[in-house]
Amino acid sequence: MKKIEAIIRPEGIDAVRSALSLAGVTGLMISEVEGHGKQKGVVQQWRGEKYKVELLPKAKIEVIAKDKDVERISKAIIESARTGEIGDGKIFIYPVDEAIRIRTGEKGESVI
DSSP states (O other): OEEEEEEEOGGGHHHHHHHHHHTTOOOOEEEEEEEOOTTOSEEEEETTEEEEEOSEEEEEEEEEEOGGGHHHHHHHHHHHHOOSSTTOEEEEEEEOOOOBOTTTOOBSGGGO
16 A cells, blocks of 8 residues: 655645546545745735745645555646646655554555
8 A cells, every 4th residue: 555645736626636536536635734845935026025935835635545556546646736837746655554444443455
């Protein structure tokens, strides 16, 4: 099993959720987060004054998937979240050693 963690633009959440649904994902978690990449934020102007916003709003989508589904899910996220501009986000993939359904105590891939 793998954990797929995608950091994307907040305005891309609906498109990514739809793409993941079409890719067969039945469960996911979405969190509102703030952060920056290489650009270290952006400079904006308000009432003639420039100021730097260092932490930009992002959305974090987390999915636990079977190893065989990781490529399909990653591709769905990329295709639905890509704008071609700086700040589109990143995908991180981690190994998951075990999953346990709390209600029944069931373990393994069957819980996802």
